[in-house]
Amino acid sequence: QVQLVESGGGLVQAGGSLRLSCAASGRTVSAYLMGWFRQAPGKEREFVSHITWSGGRLAYADSVKDRFTISRDNAKSTVYLQMNSLKPEDTAVYYCAAVAVYGGSWARGADYWGQGTQVTVSS
Helix, strand or coil, X not given: CCEEEEECCEEEECCCCEEEEEEEECXXXXXXXXXXXXXXXXXXXXXXXXXXXXCCCEEECCCCCCCEEEEEEHHHCEEEEEECCCCHHHCEEEEEEEEECCCCCHHHCCCEECCCEEEEEEX
């Protein structure tokens, strides 16, 4: 079992920044690829970024590339999403997720999800 707890959401003006955190706990956290997804009202959940605990696998959605940065602190078992130059279209509930590094696939669904944290960007 892996537990994921997000924090750091809030209300920010366009052009501002926020940093989201995802604290992971469980016996085998290191066996998982950690990702961020988001879901805006009336839209499907979409991939934002992911990272392995080794940092060897890193990816971003085109819509956030060059604005968002994913990182991890292995000692704290925490993954971060630094979001800069925020736009109103970034408004969504952001979810932390975990999928097994070996044999797992976001396409087949995450193994674990956090509860989500709201990010609202005003124009």
